[in-house]
Amino acid sequence: MTNPASPARNQPRTTRRSVAVVNGYVVPVAADPVENGTVLVEDGIITAVGADVVVPDGVPTLDARGRWVLPGFVEAHAHMGVMEEAEGWAGNDTNEMTDPNGAALRAIDAINVEDEGFRDALVGGVTSAVVKPGSGNPIGGQTVAIKTWGGRTVDEQVIREAVSVKSALGENPKRVYGDQKKTPSTRLGVAKVIRAAFVDAQNYAAKRDAAEAKGEPFDRDLAKETLARVLAGELYWDQHTHRADDIATALRLADEFGYKLVVNHGTDGAAVADVLAERDVPVIFGPLFTSRSKIELRNRDIANLGALARAGVRVAITTDHPVVPINFLVHQASLAVKEGLDRETALRALTVNPAAFLGLDDRVGALAPGLDGDVVVWSGDPLDVTSRAEHVLITGAEVYTWDGEANDGRGAGRVVERGERFRA
Numbered sequence: 001m002t003n004p005a006s007p008a009r010n011q012p013r014t015t016r017r018s019v020a021v022v023n024g025y026v027v028p029v030a031a032d033p034v035e036n037g038t039v040l041v042e043d044g045i046i047t048a049v050g051a052d053v054v055v056p057d058g059v060p061t062l063d064a065r066g067r068w069v070l071p072g073f074v075e076a077h078a079h080m081g082v083m084e085e086a087e088g089w090a091g092n093d094t095n096e097m098t099d100p101n102g103a104a105l106r107a108i109d110a111i112n113v114e115d116e117g118f119r120d121a122l123v124g125g126v127t128s129a130v131v132k133p134g135s136g137n138p139i140g141g142q143t144v145a146i147k148t149w150g151g152r153t154v155d156e157q158v159i160r161e162a163v164s165v166k167s168a169l170g171e172n173p174k175r176v177y178g179d180q181k182k183t184p185s186t187r188l189g190v191a192k193v194i195r196a197a198f199v200d201a202q203n204y205a206a207k208r209d210a211a212e213a214k215g216e217p218f219d220r221d222l223a224k225e226t227l228a229r230v231l232a233g234e235l236y237w238d239q240h241t242h243r244a245d246d247i248a249t250a251l252r253l254a255d256e257f258g259y260k261l262v263v264n265h266g267t268d269g270a271a272v273a274d275v276l277a278e279r280d281v282p283v284i285f286g287p288l289f290t291s292r293s294k295i296e297l298r299n300r301d302i303a304n305l306g307a308l309a310r311a312g313v314r315v316a317i318t319t320d321h322p323v324v325p326i327n328f329l330v331h332q333a334s335l336a337v338k339e340g341l342d343r344e345t346a347l348r349a350l351t352v353n354p355a356a357f358l359g360l361d362d363r364v365g366a367l368a369p370g371l372d373g374d375v376v377v378w379s380g381d382p383l384d385v386t387s388r389a390e391h392v393l394i395t396g397a398e399v400y401t402w403d404g405e406a407n408d409g410r411g412a413g414r415v416v417e418r419g420e421r422f423r424a
Contacts, residue, residue, distance in 0.1 A: 016044030024064025041373030044395035072127025081111030095136030105141030124327030306340030
């Protein structure tokens with residue numbers, strides 16, 4: 001029996017504060033910039049953004065004069081906590097490569113919130129991340145959206161526990177299972193595994209619904225239940241795919257089963273940009289700072305991101321952390337601008353776009369009343385590689401601060417550690 005005095009499961013327990021960030025160049029992203037603007041956060045939620053905001057008595061202020069104020073960035077495809085840095089085999093829980101269908105798996109069960117990647121996220125102004133299983137399986141498992149800091153446990157950092165299901169086409173799954181001399185060892189085998197799993201889920205849902213209508217018992221199956229939620233439109237389908245021919249397979253499967261497709265990586269997507277635009281299939285593009293380490297990356301080019309956007313494809317940017325350190329997310333955007341991506345689109349690709357792609361835009365991705373008070377004060381234009389995040393706030397609480405006078409004037413950043421925030 002639930003204790004009525006205990007908090008509900010997954011009730012947010014990140015520290016929630018009130019603060020007014022004042023006098024800054026406020027870039028809400030979803031609205032026009034505001035000179036000498038104020039962002040008012042009350043009890044962790046943004047309540048006002050503008051030039052004439054009245055700060056209530058008792059609300060502390062953070063002076064952002066001469067600074068840029070933006071929403072916290074959203075990393076839409078990361079492996080923080082499940083692929084821990086500097087831990088080797090012991091900290092790598094990215095892929096359960098023992099069954100091609102991992103739909104019953106959940107990334108949240110392997111996240112270690114003490115992974116250094118979470119601290120790096122704050123340095124780069126990243127306040128939200130969608131953590132995903134890896135790409136070793138045709139169906140990798142369920143993803144989770146979390147804050148990058150603030151809970152006593154990962155459960156208290158959850159933005160949305162059920163976001164999407166990670167799936168992979170291309171080289172990775174066929175290599176993994178080909179080495180085991182089992183299906184799938186080819187691209188057609190990978191597609192077969194996905195297709196068969198969805199047919200099974202369709203049959204399962206029909207039997208489940210019939211049993212429910214008759215009031216009869218029914219044996220649950222975690223994998224089929226998850227895929228039935230994808231078919232029902234409750235979860236997105238995050239499709240790892242680089243090469244244009246694999247993107248075509250992703251579109252074919254999505255047409256066959258009618259689920260909500262989000263292309264992840266899409267580094268060769270410029271070749272089919274018009275097709276993606278016609279179907280309004282978004283692309284989480286990247287990582288950008290990598291070599292062409294395998295055949296399917298042969299056509300990888302930073303300029304492809306701009307080409308996708310110009311064709312009308314909605315785009316986001318990913319580091320695929322730890323493939324590229326998550327604090328370099330904004331630098332990838334800067335390089336994409338250098339290679340032809342529109343500046344405004346670049347900022348949207350770090351904020352409102354990834355939030356919208358994965359159904360998180362009711363919580364994060366912009367500076368607007370009603371959204372979480374995830375606010376970052378930058379020393380200047382964040383797309384200038386010399387700018388840095390100086391103050392990072394999550395639900396109104398400052399979790400990272402850059403002190404330019406520290407370290408004999410060389411400066412140093414400081415993360416407010418979990419133990420400092422949740423002492424008994």
